Amino acid sequence: MNSLPSPTPPAPGSDRKPHRRSPSRETGPGRHDSARRRTGARTPGRLARPLATAVALALAVALAPAAAQPAAAQSAPGQGGQGKARGWVAAWGASQVAGSEIPWSDCPAGEGLENLTVRNVLFVKGGGSSVRVRVTNTFGTEPVTVDKVTVALQNEGADAVPGTLRTLTFGGRKATTLAAGEERFSDPVRMPVRALSTLLVSVHVDKATGPVTNHPFTAQGNYLAEGDEAADPSGDDYAGTPCWMLVSGVDVRGDRRTVGSVVAFGDSITDTASTTGNANQRYPDHLARRLQARKGPTLSVVNAGLGGNRLIADREGEPYYGVAALSRMERDAFEQTGVRSVILMEGINDIGYDATADELITGYEAFIEEGHRHGVKVHGGTLLPMAGSFIWTESRQAIWDAVNEWIRTSGAFDGVIDFAAATASPEDPLTLNPAYDSGDHLHPNDAGTRAMAEAVDLDMLLTDARERAPGAGRR
Known part of the structure; x- marks a missing residue:
């Protein structure tokens, strides 16, 4: 299933000198983030190669990032990552x-x-x-x-x-x-x-x-x-x-309060969701407001969301959705200046492309291992409810259930943020709360992204700024 991002409004000033055609919605042939099932049956024509091969390739990337990343990931040694640029923190970033x-x-x-x-x-x-x-x-x-x-x-x-x-x-x-x-x-x-x-x-x-x-x-x-x-x-x-x-x-030489950065990593729900344009209503924006409202030491926030992105494989023929998370995690997450922790919420698009729970779990484990290798803690975010959306089926729901259960209970992540519970309907935990629903039953609106940010334990993130992740320094 082709999933993806939210609409972007026409840019201000576009009536003066439009570049070509008018900006439209960021919803391609299949739109928004998808979810699919637990077994391995696949929709004809969706994948260029079996997912098992894709997972193997993605994990190979995770184990050898220097070979797989574009040269940019290696072009500026000492300029990014935890502890590599004393006094500097990432204040803005985009995948x-x-x-x-x-x-x-x-x-x-x-x-x-x-x-x-x-x-x-x-x-x-x-x-x-x-x-x-x-x-x-x-x-x-x-x-x-x-x-x-x-x-x-x-x-x-x-x-x-x-x-x-x-x-x-x-x-x-x-x-x-x-x-x-x-x-x-x-x-x-x-x-x-x-x-x-x-x-x-x-x-x-x-x-x-x-x-x-x-x-x-x-x-x-x-x-x-x-x-x-x-x-x-x-x-x-x-x-x-x-x-x-x-x-x-964009990096800033941090003020006395800013002790590091947290990276919000994911797909369109992290990138933009279906939020109001030109209003900074993404969930990482709301998270930053919460952190800045606290007294004492705080963190900046980097949005490493990418509409349509997958965890374990690229989307063949659709470069605007980016390379797989396991291929971009080094550059987009672990080499951000002053990064202390990452919130990972990704996988809904993989489910839509017939990934199994085991394949996603293997991907999560590779992401966590790489984070710890960099001394960065990795917190897992549960996938948002999607029942009632145009991509829902019983089999897709089953794999969603299995993935979220593993995120909550495995102990693999350094912490868990239950975005699913925070955004679910009080009447049905498998359905997005109507108050948070942008209309597609999948992407949250402004209120929904605010609820996501409010589900994040700020003390957990600030503790990360004082501690190194398990296994840090073992290379």
Whole structure:
């Protein structure tokens, strides 16, 4: 079953200079996250190879991440991960995919950029005194030269707060060339940033890029302008675009309160769900608000959700859904700057592609093992109820039951967050609470993502910041 992300609204300003066709819904031929069953019968034509082979390949990736990841995962030693960049924490991040044409989206990443400036609108979930930005060509097939990058506080839309725009450098130079598969942090720039504020990160590229590494489903209006508009604080020359491009992370030199980061890792339910656009209503956003409301030490939050993503295998022919979780976990989770713990909630799409409970459990165990190898704790989130959705069947329900039971009772995870219980109908634990239902009986709305965030034990996460995971340091 083709599952996936939630709709992204038309980007603000899209009536000024629309790039191509109007942005539509992020729901492809099969839409949203799916769930399927326990036995092995498969829907004809869905899989390019048997799932057992896919699991074997995915686990091979987990055991040898350096060989499987794009070069970007290895291109900047010492810049990411727990303890590798003293004083810095990841304040924003997005999982990246290869540039490709998305039939229902106006994102230009598939055709690439030439003499254009993309202005990415980024809701940062950690505060600090200085900023550095990670530009990316992770999935590019040829070098990309980034000619200018700026960062500013957002005023409204594409407009920057006057006096806040900073031009970034890379080794003291404004331009930098990224080899295929490479990503790179900018030099730090002094710029006080409060947690829960919004940054505008503008990137100008002069020469044709080819397909651009991007994050396609954002629930956020971003912007595109002809020529070099990166240093212009005004948004007058920008038109709307739905995706984030060429930027994969923002770090801050943490304030006294921010002691690390937690990564929310998953599929569309983590990425955007069916939340209100341009309102930062994703569950990791609500979690960040809860953490920031606490007195004393706190954590930033990184959203490593990716619409349509699978745990144990890629989705063949659909690059906009990203590589499998076990292939991206190193880069997207365990190498985030200052990461202390990961909340893993993924697997609903695998169930929809005929994965068995045993195959998913093997994948979870590989993810946990890799986290512990990095000294990062991994907490398991139960899969949300899906009865009544267009993908529900009795056999799919059986495997959902088995997977959630294992997450709750196996003791394999360092902690458990029962998202299923938090979002279930009081009348039926297998059905999404009507108050949290976006309408498809699968993806939560704004209230549902808030309920998910409220189910997270903050003390558990803050304890993680003081402890190393079991087995850490044994390599």
